[in-house]
Amino acid sequence: MKKVEPIEFLKDRVYLGAYAHTPKDTETTVYFTVDDALPYNPFHLDFGPLNAGHLYRFAVALHEILAENEDKAVMFYSYPDPRYRANAACLLCCYMVLIQSWPPHLALAPIAQAEPPFMPFRDAGYSTADFILTIQDVVYGCWRAKEKGFLDLRHFNLDEYEQYEKVDQGDFNELPPHYIAFASPQQEDFLTPLDHAFNNVLDYFETHNVQLVVRLNSILYDARQFEQRGIKHVDMIFDDGTVPTMDMVKKFVGAAECIIEQGGKIAVHCKAGLGRTGCLIGAHLIYSYGFTAAECIAYMRFLRPGMVVGPQQHWLYLHQNEFRDWKRTMVVSDTPSYKLANLRPLVPIADQQCKLRQQLSALQDQIRRKEEQLGSLGASAVTHDSILPSTPPPKTPERSILGDMDHCNSILPAPTPGQPRKNSPSPAHRSGSVGISAIRPKRYISTSHDTVYNSDEEREGSIASARRVVSSRQMPSRQPSRSVSVSVCEDVEGSLIVTASHSPSRRPSHQQQLRSPSKQLDFDQENDMKKSPLRVRSASRRQASVRQVSGETGVRKVSRTKRS
Known part of the structure; x- marks a missing residue:
């Protein structure tokens, strides 16, 4: 029989070998085997792997031998028979994984290229063995159980096992x-006493x-x-x-x-x-x-x-x-x-979901029948709440205005203005210090055709006053009938500019109405401003005074109290 070379697991400490005879200890090496002490009990032609009790006893024996021979190498060997070699190699690899906590690939590396190769394990059945388990399968199975936390030989009860x-x-x-x-x-008989x-x-x-x-x-x-x-x-x-x-x-x-x-x-x-x-x-x-x-x-x-x-x-x-x-x-x-x-x-999850939908449908039918019996909305609402717990509708959480800022030197709107729209006017250039006048774009308020497009309700007093002054300067009735168009705007310094013009009274055509950009922009601003709580100071504090306007057209600057 060809000689089997020893396999090194731990340099100068633990080796795996196979001998047909019983080798004698030397000054540098100690030999031991468990072939006779820990035999496998076969059912038919199966020969392994050795069980957890075998591994526990092997570990105890190995530790004792290592402790008694600290300066010597320990050769764990088996008979050269392929079945004994497979059991010995599997036992030592499982020991390295379960006791020494080696990763599986390191425990298997020493035996990977062994010659002759190790015999795989078979089942305990009486038929032909057409399914095999390798040492690698056993090592990885024990390792996975150890990693999952349910195979710990430190708490293994050998006597009970x-x-x-x-x-x-x-x-x-x-x-x-x-x-x-x-x-x-x-x-044997259900009436007889139970055996041990x-x-x-x-x-x-x-x-x-x-x-x-x-x-x-x-x-x-x-x-x-x-x-x-x-x-x-x-x-x-x-x-x-x-x-x-x-x-x-x-x-x-x-x-x-x-x-x-x-x-x-x-x-x-x-x-x-x-x-x-x-x-x-x-x-x-x-x-x-x-x-x-x-x-x-x-x-x-x-x-x-x-x-x-x-x-x-x-x-x-x-x-x-x-x-x-x-x-x-x-x-x-x-x-x-x-x-x-x-x-x-x-x-199947789909079946469970279908069943839940059916239960929900039946519950809804029950609610509907109770509502019909009560015959009133209030009573039915109470019945619905008593069957299904009511939950408030989803609500978008409000954003914090200033968050956790300790200091704020700029004037911030409270809360944040609404989202921009594609047809909204572009904001004015925002360079320099940020104030109310810089945040708000320049606005034009048209009063033509007795329609006021106002985006600031608190400024109605000032604008209405300006219109009354300009309208009082209309031409005598003997002249051709003309209407007065008044526009009030705000410059970058925070003052009102009033523009008045006389034009023949003529209703704009439908196309002109559609082409009028001021109405569309002012209307969009009106919607945005209704959504935003951003407000300027009240008209009473502005104290706007409108000077007399002479001639057909006139442009005057309206003074007012400067904003803080």
């Missing part, structure tokens, strides 16, 4: 964080917050044994060696989610607690934590060897993406199912 995995003690294993996989309890294994199961479940038991095989015991202890019991029976339907998986996942929400655990069993049990627990692990199918199977076998058999492995592999997608396409129903012990299955 090794006790209850025995057939005569109950034949069950915990699969953290929420599951227990176990073989079916059996009663069944009593162990009942006592353990009652003290470890198991709230649901799911039976997947034919009836071999009385379900009331669990129900009398306050544990729900559900049957989801399907044939041995087969896979569950998708409808059954949705029911199981939904029921498990309900129990997990309540802080409980779910116990699942088939005849041996391996194949069918692994299908449903594996589907929920993939759904909840994003395991790949290979990682999920490896993790379950690390805690309960032999789980998931034959075509069930391919079933998990083929549907793993679908199970992960359920996290965003499915939701736990809000309607309890009698067949699920009043738990709720998974349903």
Whole structure:
């Protein structure tokens, strides 16, 4: 047989080897193996991987040897048989990940190019092994469970683990964080006393917050044994060696989610607690934590060897993406199912939304009928509020005027003016100090045809006074009838400019009305100013005096009190 070269994990400290004979310790190296001390218990042709109890005992032994031989290298070796080599390599890699917290790729790097290559693991079934697990799958499965926080060997109860995995003690294993996989309890007669294994199961479940038991095989015991202890019991029976339907998986996942929400655990069993049990627990692990199918199977076998058999492995592999997608396409129903012990299955989100719409429609019909019965708006409003809590209409929050500014040297409008419009006049040039006159653009107020377009209600007094003075200077009636057009504007210094002109009385045509830009601009300003609380000081403080205007036209500057 070709010699297998040692593999270095920690330089001058930890090595992995394979020897057909028992090597003797030297001055620089200590040799040890667990092939005989920690054997794998096969179901058929399966040979590994070694379980969590094996890893725990291996870690204790390795630490003792390292502590006793601080100046020597430790060679962990196995027989050259491919099965023993695979178990030893997998055990050491998992130790590096779970105990030494190595990342998976560093733990796997030393064995990546090993010669001869390491043998992959197979299932515990009796048929041809057509699905394999590699050491990499096992390492990544353990690493993912560690990262999720439910595989911590520092708090591992070795005595309890090794006790209850025995057939005569109950034949069950915990699969953290929420599951227990176990073989079916059996009663020859429902009236006969329970055996020791069944009593162990009942006592353990009652003290470890198991709230649901799911039976997947034919009836071999009385379900009331669990129900009398306050544990729900559900049957989801399907044939041995087969896979569950998708409808059954949705029911199981939904029921498990309900129990997990309540802080409980779910116990699942088939005849041996391996194949069918692994299908449903594996589907929920993939759904909840994003395991790949290979990682999920490896993790379950690390805690309960032999789980998931034959075509069930391919079933998990083929549907793993679908199970992960359920996290965003499915939701736990809000309607309890009698067949699920009043738990709720998974349903499509679209179906749940449709159901909610139907419930809302029925509620609206109920409100409508009550309103018709009461026959009055006030009473119907009260009825509506009593059925559906009223919520105020959405309101745009008001903006703070000054915010948290400590000092403000400029005059700011309060609150902020309205939004600009495309047909609004452009604001005047805003250079220099900012004041009221600089903020407001120059305005023209036309009084032609007895129509006043005023954007400042408080200035009506001053403008009306100016119109009366100019109108009193009209030409004698013997002259041709002419109308007076008065325009009042504001210059940049804050004074009013009054412009008066006489023109023959003539009503403008429709085209002229449409072409008159002043009306459109003034009207837009009027709308903007109505929306804005920006106001100048009252007309009473302006004390505008309009001088006499002579001739047909006249332009005079109107003095007023200067704004502060």
